[in-house]
Amino acid sequence: MARPWILSIIAFIGILTNAVALPQDYGDLPTVDLKPLLIDPVRKWSANTTVSFPNSPAFEASTERWTIADPPTYIAAIRPGTEGDISKVINLARSRRFPFLTRGAGHGYSASLGKFQHGLSLDLSQWKSLKIDKKAQTLTVGPGVTFADIFDPLFNAGFYIQTGSCSCPSMIGVTIGGGIGRLMGKYGLLMDALQSVRLVGADGKVKTVSATSHPDLWWGVLGAGANFGVITSATYKIHPLVNNGDVFLADFFLPASRSREYFDMVETYYSNASANVAQIVIGSWNRTTNSVQVGGNWVYYGPEEEARRELAPVFNLNATSVTRVVKWNQIINRSGGGFDKFVCQPNQPRSLYSLNQKIYSADGYQRGFKKIEKYFHDYPGGRDTTLVYEIFPNQAVAAVPDDATSFPWRDFKGFIQTNFAWAAGDEVTAKASEKLGEELRNDFSATSGYSEQAIFVNYARGDESIENVYGKRKLPRLAKLKKKYDPSNLFAYNHPLPTQYP
Template structure:
C-alpha cells in the first residue's frame, strides 16, 4: 500500500490509528479508572480473606514487594484475593474496565518488561498457599502462592521429591510456566515435565481445566510460555519417590584466584558427559575479608556418597580440599548449599540487573575472561562488589529425552545457565552505568562460546531486551502466536515478555 500527499495533523493521527488497528497490533485501550472506588465498592462481594490496599499503607508495601527493584512496575492499588472465586472476579473486573495489571505469585520475576506497567493494579496471590499430597496417585496439588520452599517438607515427609529451581523463594507455578530448570533436570526433567494439569482463568474470565485431555493446545503452550495466557490458580504435579532414600551429597569448594583457571578447566572436562545426577551452582564474586575475587562452587549428587565422590573426580583433582562434604536430606538441600546462601539470594527489595543466557558448551577460556573482567569491575567500582556471576551446571539427560514438540519450551539441549547479576545501591549511577556495560559485554562473551548459533535464554531468565526468537524459539513462535490470538487477543497478559498475536 502506498501513501502519498499531505495530510493535516489530525488526519495523520487518524490514519495511524487505523493502520495499527488494521494490523492488529494495538493493545486494548487502557482506561484510567478510580481504582479505590471500584475495588472497595460493597457490590464487589469480596470474601472475608480478600484484602485491598493502596500506596502509603504497610499492607500495600508487603503486597507489592519484589525480589529486584530494578525497573519495577508501579501500582495505584493492590488486591490480595483470598479465594479462587475472587481471582475470577478480579480478572473479569480488570478486563472489563481495561485496567493494566500484573499477577504476583512471589514477586520474583525480573524481566525489565514488567517495568512497562505504570499505575496499574497488583494482583497478589501470595496467601493462596495450599499444598495437598496424594500418596496414592503420587501427585501434589498446589496453590498459586506456594513457593518452592513450601513444598520441600510436605513432599519429603510423604516420601517424595519434585524437580525445582535453584533457589527456594520463587513461586513454583511461576517457575513452571517458564519451563523450570534445576539440579534434578537430568534425572527427572524440567518442572513442566512433571505438570499433570492446571486450573486457569482466561482473559475472558473463564475458569478452565488445562491438561493433555482438556484444552491440550493450551496445555502445550503453558509449558514454557504460560504467563501469556491467563492466571493459573492451582497446579498438579507428578512426584517421584525420593532418590536414594532422600539423602543428597553436597560438596562445597572455595578456589582462590590462582586456582580459578584450574577449576574452570575441570568444569570444561564435563562437556557432553555431565552425569545425570550431578549438578553445580558456581559463583564468581568478591570476597570482602580477603579483598579478592574468588570462585565458590557447590556440587550436589543425587545418589550414594561414593558414586558422587567418583563423579566429582575432576573437581577433586584440582587439588583444593573441599570446604565441606556432607549428606543432606533433600528437603534441607536448598537451605544448606553454599553455607546458606539461599537466604541471601532470596533477600527482596534489592537492585538487581541480570544478563542471563543458556549454554550447551562449557568454555574455560570464557570463564577466565569473565573472572578477569569482574576483578577489574570490583576494583574500579566498589559499589558493585555485591555483584556476582553464577553459572548453573545442570545435566539434561531426562529433559532432552522429552520430544521437543511435546511442550512450548524450546531449549532442551541446554546444560548450563549463566546469570551475571549486578547489584548496587540506589542512586549510584556510576556503578549502574558500568554494570550495564559489563553485563552486555559478558552476555556477548558467553554467547560466542555457548554452543548456540545465536543467543538463547529461557523466559524466566530473560532480561527483556532480547528478541522474541531468543526467548521462545523461532520454530515455536507461529503456534504460540496463534494461541495468544485465541486466548488473549487483546493482550491483557502483556507485561512479561509478551507474545505477538501473529508470527512472522
C-alpha cells in the same frame, strides 16, 4: 571463612519488548481511578478478599518485590479470596481497560517491568494450599506456594521433585517458564512434572487445562504460561525418595589465579556428566580475604562413595573444600555456605543478564571471569555481584519430544548469569553494571554453542528479541494460541506474545 556465594536465581514475572506488534501496545492504557471501581458495593467481593491502596501495610505487602530496579508501579492491590473474585478482576480489567499484574512471590526481575505503570496488583501470595496424594504420587499447590514451602512436607511424606536452586520464588511461576534445576538431568524440567492446572482465562472463565482438557492450550502453558491466564493451582508428579533421601554436597573454593585450571577441569571431565551430578560455579568477591574467588557447589544424588568417584577430578585440584551428606530437603539451605537467605532478601537493586549454554567452554568462562574480576576491583560498590555458571546435565530434558511443549530449548546443558547487585542510589556502579552486563552477554553468546543468543524465559531480562526467548519454530503456533485465548492481550506483561507471527 569464605563469604557465601549466590545460587541460581529463578524468576517469575518479566516483560519482553520486541518489534512485533502487540494487540495492545504498552502505554496505550490510560490511568484509571481504581478506588471507586474496587470498593463499589456492587462488586460483592468474598469475605476473605482484601482490597488495599498506597500508604497501607496491606498494600505494601501486596506489591513488595524481590528487586527494586526498574519496578512496576501500582495504585491499588487486591488479594482475592476465591477464583470467582479473580474472574471479577479479569472481567473488570477487560471492560474498564486498566492493566493488572499477577503476583505470586514478586520475583520478576525483567528490566522492562517498569513499563507497567499505575495498575493493579493481583496478589496471590496468600494462596498457600498444598496437598500430597501418596497413592497417586502427586503434589498440588497454589500460586503463593514457594519452594521453601514444599521441601519438608514432600520429604516427610517420602517424596521429592525436581526444583530450582533458590527457595523463595513461586513454584508455579517458575514452572510455567520451564523450571530448571539440579535434577533436570534425571527427571527433566519442573514443567515436565506438571500434570494439570486450574486457570482463569482472559474470558474470566475457570478451566482445568491438561493433556486431555484443552490440549492446545496445555501445549502453550508448558513454556509460555504467563500469556494465557491466572493459574490458581497446579498438580505435579512426584518421585519416591532414593538413597533414603541422602544427597552428597561439596563446596570447592579457589583463588582467582587458579580460575582457568578449574574451568579446564569442568570442560574436560563434565561436558558429558552423569544425570546424578550438577554444579553451580560462582565468581564472587570474598570480603574476608578482600579478593576474587571461584566457588563450585556440587550436588550428587546418590551414595557418598559414588559421589567421590564421580567428583575425583574436582578433589584432585586440592582446593579448599567442605563436604557433607544432607537430606534432600536441606540442599538449598546447606549449599554455598547458606547464601539462600541473603539471596531472598526483598527490595534490593538487582540487574541480571543471562544466556543458555549448550556446551561448556573454558575459554568463554575464563574471559568472562577476568572481566568480572576487573569490575570488582574498579567498582567496590558492586562486590555483591556474582557471575554464575550453571552446569546441569540434560538427559531427561532432551528425552522429551521437542514438539510436545512450547518450550524451545531442550538442548541446553546449563546457563550463564551475571547477577549485578549494588546499594540503592549508587548510580556509578549501576551504570557500570549495565554496560558490563551487555558486554558479557554478547561475549558469552560466542561460546554458548548456539548460533545466536538463546534465553531461558524465566531468566530473560526483557530486552531480548522475542525469537531469542521463544524460538522461531514455536512462535507461529504460540501466536495463534494467543489470538484464540487472549485476543485483547490482558496478559501483556509476562514476556508477551503477539497474536500474529511473523
